[in-house]
Amino acid sequence: MANSKMVRANEKIAGKIVGAFGKIEKSVVGGYTKIEDAFVDRYLAKDGETIEEAKKRLRKDKEP
Template identity: 65%
Template sequence: MAKSKLIGANEKIAEKVVDTYKKIEDMVVGSYTKIEDTFVDRYLTKEGEGVEEAKERLKREQNAHQ
């Protein structure tokens, strides 16, 4: 009986840790994406080009150089 209570408690702790990690990961990735989009918009876009278009162009250029 005691063993099953420990297993249940460990599962709850593990679930809480994983959920917290996912929240932190999402926040960090979201913040990075905002910074990346701002940088691309300010410094790497060409006339009349959007951020996503600039990213695709840069990716194609990078692949062409490899």
Template identity: 65%
Template sequence: MAKSKLIEANEKIAGKVVGIYKKIEDTLVGGYTKIEDAFVDRYLTEEGESVEEAKARLKRENNTSG
């Protein structure tokens, strides 16, 4: 009986920890993406090019040169 209560408590704790980790991860990735988009928009886009198009172009250029 005590063992099953410990297992249930550990599963609850694990679920909460994973949930908190996921929220932190999403926040950090979202923040990084905003910074990356701003950098690409400001310094790497060519005239009339969107951020997504610039990222795709840069990825193609890096794949062909490497």
């Protein structure tokens, strides 16, 4: 019985850790995306071009 209580407690802790990691990952990736969008908008987009259009153009230019 002690093992089953420990297993359940361990699973509960693991679930919380995975959830916390997911939240951290989401916020980091979201922050990076915002910075990337701002950089593209400010320095790489041509007049009248949206951020998405500029990213597509840059990807296309990068291909050999």
